[in-house]
Amino acid sequence: MIDLAILGLLHDQDLHGYELKKRLGELPGAFAGVSFGSLYPALARLERAGAVREVEGRRASTAPTVPMTGALSGEIAAFRARSHPGHERDDQGTGRRNRKVYGITASGRARLETLLLADTADDRTFALQVAFASQLPPDQRLSVFERRRAALAERLRILTARRAVGPSDPYLHSLREHDARVLTNDLAWVDELVALARLELDGTDQPVPTSIGGIHP
Amino acid sequence: MIDLAILGLLHDQDLHGYELKKRLGELPGAFAGVSFGSLYPALARLERAGAVREVEGRRASTAPTVPMTGALSGEIAAFRARSHPGHERDDQGTGRRNRKVYGITASGRARLETLLLADTADDRTFALQVAFASQLPPDQRLSVFERRRAALAERLRILTARRAVGPSDPYLHSLREHDARVLTNDLAWVDELVALARLELDGTDQPVPTSIGGIHP
């Protein structure tokens, strides 16, 4: 989880731990909580594993390390620079010598791709996968969304089956109803994401979600 | 978290660990996951703390330990008995001597009330509080819901403020939008719960959520 968040942010830009924590907090979906106590050890672990490396001095700022795909964090950085002028007098290695700026390595990028493609049932992980979805090629992005769609549909199926029966305590009932609504809502959202990814994949808005070849109608 | 779930289920009925796990799985909202590895230690801890006590033989079945309020788990039990006839030939202490049936104690009931009233930001905890809401007196139930409402409203406020600004990556944007929708949805649900609790509190459907006295219009 935290590995994905760290690598996803470092994909576009070299950052130090403290800044990383701030960026994490700006992501939606309850990532505000990550504390130094888990962030720094995670960075150390990733460094030992060769996924990130300490880089010299300045952060890359407007010239991202990696050429393509990098809209996300770059834009965050640009925005931050815009809204806090005068706090960014630091891009030349002037002060703050003791902070450690990390950059992602080739092996780290491979690890990031694995994590972005991973098929977990975890909601928070999926939220991160969406947040960094632009870092994946369109076809893989699409398949992540479609797998998620299938998992949610299955959850809804189970819940709906269970809802038919069971006790009638009003609060428990309301809770069940709400859960079903939430799942339906999530499903609609993923459909939206799938549609977005399809558009980016080939421009046409093809209705059939299955394979490319001729499916007998 | 798991303490609340255990005590909430034991409030209406004595149960052993294995059965407890099954009941947990039947609750909505991802409590299916609780495993024996956390359940049994939790039971042992609760027993050491004096919140539960091992009771003799049969579970209370249709004659709940505690008189009032106990609709919830009793109904689950009734339903289960109905749908699996022939599996419940056990209410007299016939077989299964080696299983440990637990009952809640007075101090456990106090602890349960504390947990039901607790003001946590945790979504899963709130789901449990709703599931067992019938075990609280109507006025306290209402105040739990209203506190939750305030917390959600605050979260939405923060998120909305942040949404106005920020980067424009399409997937990140979609994620933010979805988060806002989810919060709005949750808020509407809590409003529903508040309305329900108000009705049970005094029958009248009073519109003003604040204090009782005359508020200048």
Added chain:
DNA sequence: GTCATCATGTAAGCCGTTACATGATTGC
């Protein structure tokens, strides 16, 4: 008699938290 299920527990480990300790830089 053997297999599935019921039933209870322990051990190792992951992932994260809070609290604590430390020090550099900047603004006033």
Added chain:
DNA sequence: GCAATCATGTAACGGCTTACATGATGAC
């Protein structure tokens, strides 16, 4: 010079998971 913020880390601990170990009972 002092406080606030920036910045990095360690220690202790909490809660939950998976995997493992064990054994009783009932169905066939």
